[in-house]
Structure formats: C-alpha cells, structure tokens
Amino acid sequence: METVLSVQNLTKNFGRLCAVNQLSFEVKAGQVFGMLGPNGxxxxxxxxxxxxxxxxxxxxFxxxxxxxxxxxxxxxxxxxxxxxxxxYLSGQKNLELNAxxxxxDPANIARVLELVELTARKDDKYKTYSLGMKQRLAIASALVNDPQVLILDEPTNGLDPMGIAEIRHIIKRIAADGKTIILASHLLDEVQKVCTHFAVLRKGQLVHIGPVDEVGKGEEIVEVSAYHDDLGVLLQKFEGTKTVKKEGVNYSVHMNEGFHSQDLNRFLFSHNIVVSYLATQKKSLEKQFLEILSENKK
Amino acid sequence: MLHLLSIDLKKLTNYRTFWIVCGLYFLTLGFTTASGMEFLKWLASKGADFGATININRIPLYHFPDVWQNLIYISGFFKLILAFMVVISITNEFTYRTIRQNIIDGMSRAEFLISKVLTNVMLSALSCAMVFLIALVTGMIYTPELELAYMFADVGFLGAYFLEVFTFLSYTLMLGLLIQRSGLTIVVLSLSAMIEAIIKANIDDTLPWLIQFFPMEAISNLVTMPFPKYVFQEVQDYVSIASVAIATGWLLFFNYISYLKLQKSDL
Structure with a gap:
C-alpha cells in the first residue's frame, strides 16, 4: 500500500514544554487513522x-x-x-475563498454543500450558523478540492448526539470512497466506530500504534448466570477459567487464552447446567486505551 | 500575482467596514483638497474683519503647476485613514485565526504576505488616481490660462506620493503583523510620528544629520510643505533623490521584517 504520510522524529518545544517528542509513524492509503490522547x-x-x-x-515528515x-x-x-x-462572509463565499x-474548481462547492446538507443556508452569513452547521461547513471546505487525504481534529466537539451521528455518518461515507482520513479525537467510542488504525499519544509521545481490529483480541471475559447453586464452584473447575468474580447475580469469568464462551457453555451443559444468561465481553477501545496509558505512566 | 490580489480583495470587498472606511477616506480626501479656494475666501473674509486685505487671486493654490505639490502635500495627511483599513484587514486575520486556515488550505506564508502587500499597492494607486483627478479638474477650473507645458510640469510629485503612501502602509502592515491586535496597533501607529518627534527633538543638537533617516521623517520628506512660498520663503519644490532612496530603503525593510515575522511564527 502506498504511504501517504511518513513522520520521523517530529518534535516541538514551546519553551521548556515539550509538546511533541520524537514522534514517528506512517499512514497508508485508505486507512482511517485515529489519533487518540488526553487533552494536551x-x-x-x-x-x-x-x-x-x-x-x-x-x-x-x-x-x-x-x-x-x-x-x-x-x-x-x-x-x-x-x-x-x-x-461576515456567507457559507458560499467562504467556500469560494477556500476553493x-x-x-x-468552484463548481465543486454546490456538491460539498449538498453533502453536508447546508445548501439551504449557503447564502447566510457564517456568524449566524449553529455550532453543528459550522462543523459541517468545515468538513465541506476540507472536501472542496476533492482531497486525497482528509484531516479532522475533534470534528464532533461540542455537538449534540444527533450532530455527532451526522458527522460520523459523513466520515463513514467519505471513507467508503477510499479516501485516507486522519482523525484526532479524545472520544474513544468515535474512533472505535470509524477508524481502521489508531495511535495513542501521551505527553507528546507515541505510546501505541496498531489496527483497531486487534482491540478485543486475546483473552475473553464471559458473563454467565444459571439457576444453580454450585455454579461458582463448577466454574472454578473449568480448565479454561483463569479467575471468577461474582458481579451481582452474574459470574464474570476471565478466560485463559484459547478458550471461548462456547467452550464454557459446553462444559456447563455436560455438567447438566443450562445457563440463563451468557455474554462475551469484548474488550473496548476505552479499556485498552486506559490500560495503555496506565502502563506508560511509569 | 493577480490571483493573490483577488483572494485578498474577496476578503475585503464583502466586508462592510472596508467600504465605509474607504468611502470616508475618499470623501474627506476629495472634499478637503477640492475646497481650498473656499478656505482662502473664508481666510480673506476673516482678514477683512481686521482691516487686512488678502487678494486671494494672488495665491495660485490651484494653478498649474503649483496645484500638484499643494494637493499632494495635503493629501498626505489622510493616509492614516487608509492605514486604519490595513490594520483592520491584517488584525482580522489573527482575531478570526483565518491566517491559520489560509496556510492550511495551501497558501504559503510568502504568498499570504504578497496578497496583503498587493492590496497596499492597489490602495496607494487608487489614492494616487484620486489625487490626480482632483488636481487635474481643479487645476483646469482655476488656472487662468491653460498651457500644456505647465499643466503636467510637476506631476512627478505623484510618484513620490505613491511611495509615501505605500511605505506608510507597509509600515502599518508590519505593525499589524507584529502586534496582531487592532486597538493597540492603531494606537502605536497614531503615536509613531509623535514618538519620533520626541526622539528627534532630543538629538537635534548632537546628531542633526541623523534626523532625515527616521522612518516617519523619511516618509514626510518625500513631498515637502509648499505653502511658505506664498509668503516669499524658499521651499523645496522638487522631489529629492536622497529622500526617495531613504524611503525606498524603509519600504523594503518594513516588508522584509513582515516576511521574517511570518516565516518564524507559529500561527
């Protein structure tokens, strides 16, 4: 795959503060690359x-x-x-300036305005726009030159849930066109929903980089419950069990690698226990993100 | 080049303040320079109250070729209003942070500066055109006997006037880029001549030759005051090469500082 962006040892100091420290990474064509990290x-x-x-x-770079x-x-x-x-310029005039x-070609303007659903308001001054409309106009301006790469920094900041969903919808549509997208956000859920790859920054340093798919791989956690008094004891006996915790009415079983929920189910059934509830907990990006950050705190 | 100018003009021509400031500038410039005769009449009537007789027809304020230096000298005072427009234009880019987006969208920092400098050139040229027209029309009205040889004899002052306005606007642009806030820039700009005057007064005895090199002094030396000649004093009725050289030096210096500042700063 073609390398779109290659960064080597990028560093920025503001006085004594090192805002970005020896950052190196690559973004390939077609990736939706999420940049995660706490504020600052x-x-x-x-x-x-x-x-x-x-x-x-x-x-x-x-x-x-x-x-x-x-x-x-x-x-x-x-x-x-x-x-x-x-x-003081209208949305249309602002985009003409960007173009x-x-x-x-200014002929693209009508198309991108349509894409972000601002056609009806294009002749109103920018200062009269709501925050969501401003964000959408920004995406329109970024798309006006039909770019190979799109960079979005906190595109859903300050939006209501409907606005967030709209922006996410637009991003997915753009990604479906095969464009490379670099998306900076501290909203992990958002990154997990739209990104293919992600990098985690902490105090200006790269602490993790990899595909989003890999999040949640590895050890599984299975929540299980059944109308049986000895369930807890039996779960301990299962060879795939690492630890068992009782959480409310459910047991939370941390599995050994290579074992899955169906193995646990089969084991319990063979011991004449029929489960009333069985759920595999996928490790969320949020969990992984917090783990990565705490690992690197030392 | 024209592309860059058109980008900056697109920002300005849709901005109402721009039209108001420019309208006021050309209006006051036009009225003031065109109403010199009315001023003389008023002066004469005041003088008559004290028994002094002033024959205003003996003062060839609007006669070719005097009209050129007279009107151009007066017009020089109004460049401050034009400069306010430049201040608003550049500091807006910082307040709205649009300079940042311009660079992100693919302007180079040098191109951004060039677009602003070209607007300065255009404003200076427009001001020149305006003064040229007023001087031509009033000259044709008031000069008793029109002779082509006299008509355009001193039109060279117009070139000096262009340099005067353009250098001053370059100074303004530099201040705006360095200070980035409109209010403070306007205060510093308005006080520049005064601050310089204080310094000049203090070195008048020790280093008098240095005074001509001061920036505001250099700008005002391009077209000197012509009026004392009507009370039979000697005046400089030409544009001195030295003053053009010094002003050009400042012109290049101001724009170079703007360039350096833009290259170095994080936007």
Whole structure:
C-alpha cells in the first residue's frame, strides 16, 4: 500500500514544554487513522506541524513521499481544532475563498454543500450558523478540492448526539470512497466506530500504534448466570477459567487464552447446567486505551 | 500575482467596514483638497474683519503647476485613514485565526504576505488616481490660462506620493503583523510620528544629520510643505533623490521584517 504520510522524529518545544517528542509513524492509503490522547497530549500540535502552521523544532515528515510544501497542502483537506471562517462572509463565499486558495474548481462547492446538507443556508452569513452547521461547513471546505487525504481534529466537539451521528455518518461515507482520513479525537467510542488504525499519544509521545481490529483480541471475559447453586464452584473447575468474580447475580469469568464462551457453555451443559444468561465481553477501545496509558505512566 | 490580489480583495470587498472606511477616506480626501479656494475666501473674509486685505487671486493654490505639490502635500495627511483599513484587514486575520486556515488550505506564508502587500499597492494607486483627478479638474477650473507645458510640469510629485503612501502602509502592515491586535496597533501607529518627534527633538543638537533617516521623517520628506512660498520663503519644490532612496530603503525593510515575522511564527 502506498504511504501517504511518513513522520520521523517530529518534535516541538514551546519553551521548556515539550509538546511533541520524537514522534514517528506512517499512514497508508485508505486507512482511517485515529489519533487518540488526553487533552494536551500533542494531537493538534502534531497536525499543526503537518499542515505547515506550526514550525517543528526537530524532525521531518513527508506527504506522498515528497518534502512538505504549500503545493502539497492544496491536495489535503484539513480542519484543525475548530472551524475557522470569515464570520461576515456567507457559507458560499467562504467556500469560494477556500476553493480560490486551493486553486480548485468552484463548481465543486454546490456538491460539498449538498453533502453536508447546508445548501439551504449557503447564502447566510457564517456568524449566524449553529455550532453543528459550522462543523459541517468545515468538513465541506476540507472536501472542496476533492482531497486525497482528509484531516479532522475533534470534528464532533461540542455537538449534540444527533450532530455527532451526522458527522460520523459523513466520515463513514467519505471513507467508503477510499479516501485516507486522519482523525484526532479524545472520544474513544468515535474512533472505535470509524477508524481502521489508531495511535495513542501521551505527553507528546507515541505510546501505541496498531489496527483497531486487534482491540478485543486475546483473552475473553464471559458473563454467565444459571439457576444453580454450585455454579461458582463448577466454574472454578473449568480448565479454561483463569479467575471468577461474582458481579451481582452474574459470574464474570476471565478466560485463559484459547478458550471461548462456547467452550464454557459446553462444559456447563455436560455438567447438566443450562445457563440463563451468557455474554462475551469484548474488550473496548476505552479499556485498552486506559490500560495503555496506565502502563506508560511509569 | 493577480490571483493573490483577488483572494485578498474577496476578503475585503464583502466586508462592510472596508467600504465605509474607504468611502470616508475618499470623501474627506476629495472634499478637503477640492475646497481650498473656499478656505482662502473664508481666510480673506476673516482678514477683512481686521482691516487686512488678502487678494486671494494672488495665491495660485490651484494653478498649474503649483496645484500638484499643494494637493499632494495635503493629501498626505489622510493616509492614516487608509492605514486604519490595513490594520483592520491584517488584525482580522489573527482575531478570526483565518491566517491559520489560509496556510492550511495551501497558501504559503510568502504568498499570504504578497496578497496583503498587493492590496497596499492597489490602495496607494487608487489614492494616487484620486489625487490626480482632483488636481487635474481643479487645476483646469482655476488656472487662468491653460498651457500644456505647465499643466503636467510637476506631476512627478505623484510618484513620490505613491511611495509615501505605500511605505506608510507597509509600515502599518508590519505593525499589524507584529502586534496582531487592532486597538493597540492603531494606537502605536497614531503615536509613531509623535514618538519620533520626541526622539528627534532630543538629538537635534548632537546628531542633526541623523534626523532625515527616521522612518516617519523619511516618509514626510518625500513631498515637502509648499505653502511658505506664498509668503516669499524658499521651499523645496522638487522631489529629492536622497529622500526617495531613504524611503525606498524603509519600504523594503518594513516588508522584509513582515516576511521574517511570518516565516518564524507559529500561527
């Protein structure tokens, strides 16, 4: 797969504070790449350097194998932090300005406005827009040049659940077109729902990188309950059991590697116990994220 | 180049404040420069109250070729209003953070600066055109005998005027880029000449030759005050090469500092 972005030892110091520390990673074509990290972990600073608004203190990066330049930025669509537009211009006029800077055909504007469902409000001044409309206009402006890569920084910040769902829907639609997307967020749920790969930043350092699919692989946790007094004792006897915990009416069984919920079910049935409740707990990204962060706290 | 100018104009021409400030500028510039005769008449009537007779027809304020230096000198005072527009234009980019988005969208920092400098060129040229028209029309009205040779004799002052306005707007752009806040920039800009005057007064005895090199002094030296000649004093009725050289030096310096500042800062 073609490498879209390659970052080597990227570093940014603000005085004594090291906001981004020796960051290296690669993004391949077609990935939806999530950048996770608590607030202040260096996500926006990193994206700012990649988009030429923040000067790196050290390190290099390349887009599509080329050294960064303003000409390459014209092929990327990016929204960093929050939407930025001229408040006194209408949505349409703002996009005309974006298109003009990017050197792209203004005929695209109607299409992207339609995509983010702003056509009806395009002639109203930007300052009259609601937050959700502003975010959507920002996505429209990032898409106006039909970019190869889309960078979104907290695109659902401050939105209501409906707005979040709308933006997520738009991102998925764009990803389905085969575009590469880099998405910075501290909303783990969001990243798990739309991303294919993710990286975790902590205090400017990369502490984890990998595919989202791998989250939840490995040991399983199975919740089980049955109308049987000896269930707890029996569960201890199962060879696939690592630990058993009683949580309310259910038992939570931490399984050994290689054992799954069906093995447990079969074992119990062979001992004449029919379960009334059986659920496999997938390890969520949130859980993994917190684990990664606590592992790296030392 | 034209593409960059059109980008900056797109930002300005849809901005109501721009039209109001520009409208006020050209209106006051036009009225003030065109109403010199009315001022002389008023002066004469006041003088008559004290028994002094001033023959205003003996003062060729609007006669070719005097009209050029006279009107251009007066017009120089109004460049401050034009500069306010430049302050608003550049500091808005910081308040709205749109400079950041412009770079993200694929402008280089140099291109951003060029788009602003080109607007300064355009504003200076428009101001020149305006002064040229007023001087031409008033000159044709008031000059008793029109002779082509005299008509455009001193039109060269217009070139100096262009340099004066353009250098001042470059200074303004630099201040705006360095300070980034409109209010503070306008205060510093308005006080510049005064601060410089205080420094000049203090070195007047020790280093008088240095004074001509001060930026505000250099800008105002391009077109000197012509009026004392009507009371038979000697005035500089030409544009000195030295003043053009010094002002050009400042022009390049201001825009270079703007360039350095833009290259170095995190937006």
């Amino acid at each position: 972990s260096g996500k926006t600073t990193t994206l700012g350097m990649l988009m030429g608004v923040t000067n790196p203190s050290a390190g290099t 390349s887009w599509f194998g080329h050294a960064p330049s303003h000409l390459i930025r014209k092929k990327i669509g990016a929204v960093l932090e929050h939407p930025i537009f001229y408040p 003009s800077i990017k050197g792209t």
